[in-house]
Each structure stands twice: as structure tokens, then as C-alpha cells.
Amino acid sequence: MAEDDIPSAYVSDKRTPPPSREELRARIPGWGADLDPADRPSSPKLQYSPGTTGAHWDFPDRQPGSEGREHSIEHAFVTPVFGTAQPLHGLSGAIRRLAYVRFSEARLAHWLLLIAGDRVDAWGSHLRSFASLHPDNPITETGVRTELTAGGTARSGRSDRRHQVLDPVVVAGPWVAGGAVMVLGARRVVRALRG
Incomplete structure (x- = not known):
């Protein structure tokens, strides 16, 4: 294969210059329509003006109670605001804590442990329902x-029929x-x- 036959994207030195704006505009209808900020409806939102945000802080006030809360090992601390509606508990909570303490969010083990914790919690709820007057x-x-x-079985056009x-x-x-x-x-x- 001759050197000129290799696409320039796969070589270290770019032999062909990129097409100019005029060439692209002539070749692709509508190309560059948003280059001028005046033509973009979102342009005012893209301008950062500290006085217009309404924020009275450089970093938001931290919600109390973050000690001992689970957070990803990629982050130095818990986010300033976090949910407290479903605190971790029991065996499922221990499994979820292990996922956060031991594994990065980029690891499959992190997510598999969270799924396992969810299943343990679901089964715990099912078992607790048998002790109530209204079991699942x-x-x-x-x-x-x-x-x-x-x-449901006769409806046509369902994506889950298989x-x-x-x-x-x-x-x-x-x-x-x-x-x-x-x-x-x-x-x-x-x-x-x-x-």
C-alpha cells in the first residue's frame, strides 16, 4: 500500500489540511449555522456572569450528617447535598458499603455488589411481608x-414477545x-x- 493511500487520520503527521469553512458550507447544507453566537438561542446561557446566578456562596453549605455516608472512592467527600430517605441497613447495607469502600465505579464488581445488595434487600422485604397480615x-x-x-399475550407489536x-x-x-x-x-x- 502506497503512503498516499493511507488515510491521514491514521498517521502522525496530517498531510491534508482540513477543509475551510467555505468548503464545508458549500458541501454540507446548514454547516456552521451555529458558529455565530448571535444565531444561537442558547448563547446568553453560555455567558457566565457571577452576579446573575443568585448564589451567595463559592461552595455550597454542606448538609450535616455526611460522616459515615457512602460515597465513591473517586471523590474526596460526599456531595454537599445528599439523600437520607433510605439509609443502608442490615446485610444489604453491608454489601452496598463494601461496594463503595472497596471498588471504583469503573469496576464491574462495584455494580454487581450494588445489584446483589438490592436483591438481598428485596428478599428481606419479601420475608418480612410473611410476618405481616398482608404478605406479598x-x-x-x-x-x-x-x-x-x-x-397481554395477544397484543401485537410488543417488543418483549420473544x-x-x-x-x-x-x-x-x-x-x-x-x-x-x-x-x-x-x-x-x-x-x-x-x-
Whole structure:
């Protein structure tokens, strides 16, 4: 391959100069329409004027209670304002804290641990619901009944038709597995008490 046949984007020295604004405007309709700031509707927003922001601080006042809050290891401190509605608790909180303390947000382990913490929290909520007067109902709360009674399987144009066959497995599988574990555990307890 001759040297002139190699596109200039792949060589260290750019042999061909970039096209001029006039050449680009002639070749591409509408090219450069936003070059003049007067033509841009967002132009006033792009001008930074410290007096017009309304801020009375250089750095916002910090919300109290940031000690011990989880934050990414890429950041030196918690953001000035943060949510406190769902504090971490129990085993799921320990898993999530581990994700923040140990792994960067760029690591897959960080996100997998957060997902695992979410699943542990969901299962904890399901188990707590059995102790209440209104336990979770997987048939009505997951939409399985609606799929069968409201014509969900017959609707055309659905993007999820191909994986619809797996939905009962995904929805019911964890419940069946959890029930099986409970039955096996109860059997062992009964055997241990008899023996």
C-alpha cells in the first residue's frame, strides 16, 4: 500500500489540511449555522456572569450528617447535598458499603455488589411481608395475572414477545426456589426434633 493511500487520520503527521469553512458550507447544507453566537438561542446561557446566578456562596453549605455516608472512592467527600430517605441497613447495607469502600465505579464488581445488595434487600422485604397480615402476592404484584386476563399475550407489536416465554420462569423461579428451601429446611427441623 502506497503512503498516499493511507488515510491521514491514521498517521502522525496530517498531510491534508482540513477543509475551510467555505468548503464545508458549500458541501454540507446548514454547516456552521451555529458558529455565530448571535444565531444561537442558547448563547446568553453560555455567558457566565457571577452576579446573575443568585448564589451567595463559592461552595455550597454542606448538609450535616455526611460522616459515615457512602460515597465513591473517586471523590474526596460526599456531595454537599445528599439523600437520607433510605439509609443502608442490615446485610444489604453491608454489601452496598463494601461496594463503595472497596471498588471504583469503573469496576464491574462495584455494580454487581450494588445489584446483589438490592436483591438481598428485596428478599428481606419479601420475608418480612410473611410476618405481616398482608404478605406479598407474586401473582398479582408481578403482572402475571394481567398478562393472562387483559390480553397481554395477544397484543401485537410488543417488543418483549420473544422473551415472554421466560417471564414466568424469571418471576416465579425465585419464589419456587425460596419455597423449596423453606420446605427442605422445615423437613430437616422436623427430622431433628423427631430423631
